[in-house]
Amino acid sequence: MDLSYNPEYESFRDEVRGFITANRHLAPKGAGRASRPSPESVVWQKLLIRHGYTARTIPREYGGFGADPDILKSRIIAEEFAHAGVPGGLANQGISMLVPTLLELGTEEQKRRWIEPTLAGDVVWCQGYSEPGAGSDLASLKTSARIENGEFVINGQKIWTSTAKEADMIFCLVRTEGDAAKHRGISYLIFSMQTPGIEVRPLKTMTGNAEFNEIFFTDVRVPIDQIVGQRGQGWFVANATLGHERGMLGDPDALENRLLALIDLMRQEQVDGHRVIDLPAFRDRLGSLQAEVAAMKYNGMRVLSSQIKGEPGGMAKLIVKLQACELAHQISALAIDALGELGLLYHGSPHERAHGSWQWNYMFQLGLIIGGGTAQIQKNIISERGLNMPREPRLASQGER
Amino acid sequence: MDFGLSQEQQMLAESVARLLRELCPLNHVRNVVESESAVSAQAEAALAELGLNGLVVPEAYGGLGLGMLDAAVVATALGEAVAPVPFAGRKVLAPLALIEAGSDAQKANWLPRIASGGVCFGVGLQGLVTRRDGSGVSCADGRLTGLALFVLDCEEADHFLVADDNGQLYIILAQSEGVEQIALRTIDATRSICGLRLSSVPAEALRDDGGKAAQRIIAAGRILLAADSLGAADAMIAQAVAYAGQREQFGRVIGSFQAVKHMCAEMAARNEPCRSLVWYAAHAFDAVPEEAPLMACHAKSHLGETGRIIARTATEVHGGMGFTDLLGLHYWFKRIGFDRQILGGPETVREEAALLQGWIARAA
Numbered sequence: 001m002d003l004s005y006n007p008e009y010e011s012f013r014d015e016v017r018g019f020i021t022a023n024r025h026l027a028p029k030g031a032g033r034a035s036r037p038s039p040e041s042v043v044w045q046k047l048l049i050r051h052g053y054t055a056r057t058i059p060r061e062y063g064g065f066g067a068d069p070d071i072l073k074s075r076i077i078a079e080e081f082a083h084a085g086v087p088g089g090l091a092n093q094g095i096s097m098l099v100p101t102l103l104e105l106g107t108e109e110q111k112r113r114w115i116e117p118t119l120a121g122d123v124v125w126c127q128g129y130s131e132p133g134a135g136s137d138l139a140s141l142k143t144s145a146r147i148e149n150g151e152f153v154i155n156g157q158k159i160w161t162s163t164a165k166e167a168d169m170i171f172c173l174v175r176t177e178g179d180a181a182k183h184r185g186i187s188y189l190i191f192s193m194q195t196p197g198i199e200v201r202p203l204k205t206m207t208g209n210a211e212f213n214e215i216f217f218t219d220v221r222v223p224i225d226q227i228v229g230q231r232g233q234g235w236f237v238a239n240a241t242l243g244h245e246r247g248m249l250g251d252p253d254a255l256e257n258r259l260l261a262l263i264d265l266m267r268q269e270q271v272d273g274h275r276v277i278d279l280p281a282f283r284d285r286l287g288s289l290q291a292e293v294a295a296m297k298y299n300g301m302r303v304l305s306s307q308i309k310g311e312p313g314g315m316a317k318l319i320v321k322l323q324a325c326e327l328a329h330q331i332s333a334l335a336i337d338a339l340g341e342l343g344l345l346y347h348g349s350p351h352e353r354a355h356g357s358w359q360w361n362y363m364f365q366l367g368l369i370i371g372g373g374t375a376q377i378q379k380n381i382i383s384e385r386g387l388n389m390p391r392e393p394r395l396a397s398q399g400e401r
Numbered sequence: 402m403d404f405g406l407s408q409e410q411q412m413l414a415e416s417v418a419r420l421l422r423e424l425c426p427l428n429h430v431r432n433v434v435e436s437e438s439a440v441s442a443q444a445e446a447a448l449a450e451l452g453l454n455g456l457v458v459p460e461a462y463g464g465l466g467l468g469m470l471d472a473a474v475v476a477t478a479l480g481e482a483v484a485p486v487p488f489a490g491r492k493v494l495a496p497l498a499l500i501e502a503g504s505d506a507q508k509a510n511w512l513p514r515i516a517s518g519g520v521c522f523g524v525g526l527q528g529l530v531t532r533r534d535g536s537g538v539s540c541a542d543g544r545l546t547g548l549a550l551f552v553l554d555c556e557e558a559d560h561f562l563v564a565d566d567n568g569q570l571y572i573i574l575a576q577s578e579g580v581e582q583i584a585l586r587t588i589d590a591t592r593s594i595c596g597l598r599l600s601s602v603p604a605e606a607l608r609d610d611g612g613k614a615a616q617r618i619i620a621a622g623r624i625l626l627a628a629d630s631l632g633a634a635d636a637m638i639a640q641a642v643a644y645a646g647q648r649e650q651f652g653r654v655i656g657s658f659q660a661v662k663h664m665c666a667e668m669a670a671r672n673e674p675c676r677s678l679v680w681y682a683a684h685a686f687d688a689v690p691e692e693a694p695l696m697a698c699h700a701k702s703h704l705g706e707t708g709r710i711i712a713r714t715a716t717e718v719h720g721g722m723g724f725t726d727l728l729g730l731h732y733w734f735k736r737i738g739f740d741r742q743i744l745g746g747p748e749t750v751r752e753e754a755a756l757l758q759g760w761i762a763r764a765a
Contacts, residue, residue: 001403001404001405001406001407001470001680001684001688002402002403003402003404003684003688004402005402009402072402263760267760277755277760277761278761280752283751283752283755283760283761284748284751284752286755286760287702287751287752287754287755288702288703288706288747288751290699290754291678291698291699291700291702291703291751291754292674292703294678294681294696294699294703295674295675295677295678295699295703296674298404298674298677298678298680298681299673299674299676299677299678301404301677301681302404302405302676302677302680304404305402305403305404305405306405308402308403309403315669315673316673316674316676316677319669319670319673319674322666322670323670323671323674376659376663378666378670379659379662379663379666379667379670380659380662380663380666382666382669382670383662383663383665383666383669384662386666386669387638387642387662387665387666387669388642389642389645389646389656389657389662389665390646390654390656390657391657392657392659393653393657
């Protein structure tokens with residue numbers, strides 16, 4: 001166990017801190033998630049790229065900073081921005097999922113055309129994966145693309161598409177090989193959201209907001225070269241990026257920050273003239289969550305260490321999405337309970353706390369437990385890959401399509 | 402930056418585990434406890450051979466000079482094997498007390514004999530955490546009087562390390578006049594626990610530091626109990642997964658049913674972060690002492706809660722067989738139960754964590 005950083009990393013940390021102190025006045029206020037980056041966010045993003053605080057390992061010729069991969073430096077950057085309460089680089093689906101996919105599997109022309117403007121925040125992407133009939137069983141998706149006059153002609157429907165309204169482009173899974181087995185009939189296409197035949201409808205969720213959309217495709221025509229990887233390889237292309245999404249949903253800094261906000265809340269809020277933290281039942285629940293957050297924090301450090309050594313993360317990594325999403329949900333739940341009847345206030349009501357964000361989080365985090373691989377799918381993965389338990393037997397009538 | 406065990410620590414864990422697989426399988430554990438003992442002589446002898454009596458004793462006093470993380474990996478291996486071996490109290494807390502609060506003369510007198518196995522300590526600290534049934538110890542004129550309950554590692558103890566109600570630590574001779582041992586029987590037959598009724602017993606005081614050393618020793622005890630619980634939980638998960646892979650119902654192994662797979666996945670998902678928490682708490686004890694009391698509380702409470710869920714779930718995965726004595730799964734169930742309650746159950750320890758952080762003020 002050696003938790004010290006050698007001098008190279010300590011001086012790198014000082015450098016990051018120095019940058020934040022000198023530039024934090026330029027940082028955008030209230031970096032909204034799941035929307036088009038504001039002009040200030042784009043300026044901030046470009047500044048961060050120039051200094052290597054985001055897009056750090058993306059080659060320079062594609063608009064990144066071009067540093068050698070160094071997991072520890074990336075971690076130091078994330079820690080320092082989180083501790084300073086300053087937004088780090090953009091983390092939208094284009095940057096987190098499409099860019100790594102293109103780097104790995106895109107053509108040279110695709111890399112040159114799309115990576116730089118995506119990193120810079122000038123081009124916003126949305127992800128067309130899930131369908132009403134293809135959620136956990138994503139490979140059963142039915143949106144089709146037939147080939148006609150050198151173009152894909154797309155028909156079908158996607159759902160759970162965040163940023164569809166703001167997006168310039170979509171990376172989309174469609175069925176191109178109707179006769180192939182279900183995992184082998186899919187292709188990964190990229191096309192403009194301005195293409196005729198695309199209709200976006202907001203999907204209002206239980207939070208009262210439309211954080212997602214549905215997309216309808218009617219004879220949407222896409223040039224045949226706008227495919228990543230080969231025809232029929234789309235499933236494998238997409239799987240290169242699903243891992244990135246699951247990693248995004250288990251950030252230990254985010255959990256710690258939520259817990260600190262909860263502790264502040266319980267120290268400040270009063271009921272019958274007592275601070276909530278003085279009430280033993282609430283204090284005990286807070287203590288439980290604090291211990292769990294600590295366990296996840298050190299679990300994260302363990303996973304990080306195995307990444308640095310180039311070792312697989314094993315069970316410690318497999319459990320992150322399941323545990324972290326549940327824990328985040330429990331933190332919000334305790335905040336609502338600590339607020340009692342005040343915890344109900346929402347929609348900008350008088351007496352509302354923190355703009356209703358505890359309730360919004362409580363609901364939205366339930367969405368995160370379901371999305372990105374449901375808790376039940378996570379448990380399948382943990383039991384099958386982590387514990388080597390038998391795979392689910394297929395029903396005889398179902399077969400491979 | 403490397404969060405994890407060193408190669409030496411992995412080797413230590415593996416050599417203890419291998420030795421216990423060989424010398425202390427479940428049928429041996431049964432034989433030991435059925436003979437009304439909580440000490441496996443053969444496991445003890447082999448562990449002494451590895452130098453575990455002096456694990457944390459500085460090399461200058463004839464020990465290995467290792468730290469709490471090393472002790473924690475040993476505790477995990479012992480918990481995994483439900484080994485009837487007096488470890489936490491006798492082999493770690495007693496020498497640590499002398500290291501923390503002993504004079505040079507006391508260290509020179511006691512530590513080499515602890516390391517060689519020449520003296521065997523029981524350790525009575527529970528009264529500093531919770532007092533029950535009139536427990537409490539006071540000192541007058543160098544003599545101890547009172548009742549210490551839940552003293553650890555009593556079997557074969559020739560000396561006891563006991564705290565008075567102010568947190569001052571003392572050594573007493575087990576055979577002294579005025580020492581009455583009360584055999585306590587817990588659910589966990591692999592641990593030897595007693596009460597001590599003390600009537601004006603001559604005692605050798607360690608340095609009076611206002612109870613600081615005692616608090617540090619309690620933190621160490623909590624980390625080791627959490628580490629033991631981790632090992633026991635590991636063993637229960639492994640047994641549940643193995644059983645689910647063999648037992649057939651409805652024409653297929655039950656481990657192919659999602660209901661059963663998900664129980665196993667939940668156990669693993671809860672258990673894995675516990676490993677990192679225990680390691681960090683032990684590391685903090687060695688390297689970041691100001692964090693150690695809080696981290697020891699977190700490890701103790703969280704492992705206590707997680708252990709209970711795993712003990713219950715793993716038993717359920719085994720169906721009716723899990724409930725029988727035949728399979729012996731209950732040895733782990735009870736070991737985890739013991740680890741949870743001693744030196745403060747989760748609620749008690751969380752309250753202490755709240756005090757440590759200044760969430761609330763200590764009652765006058």
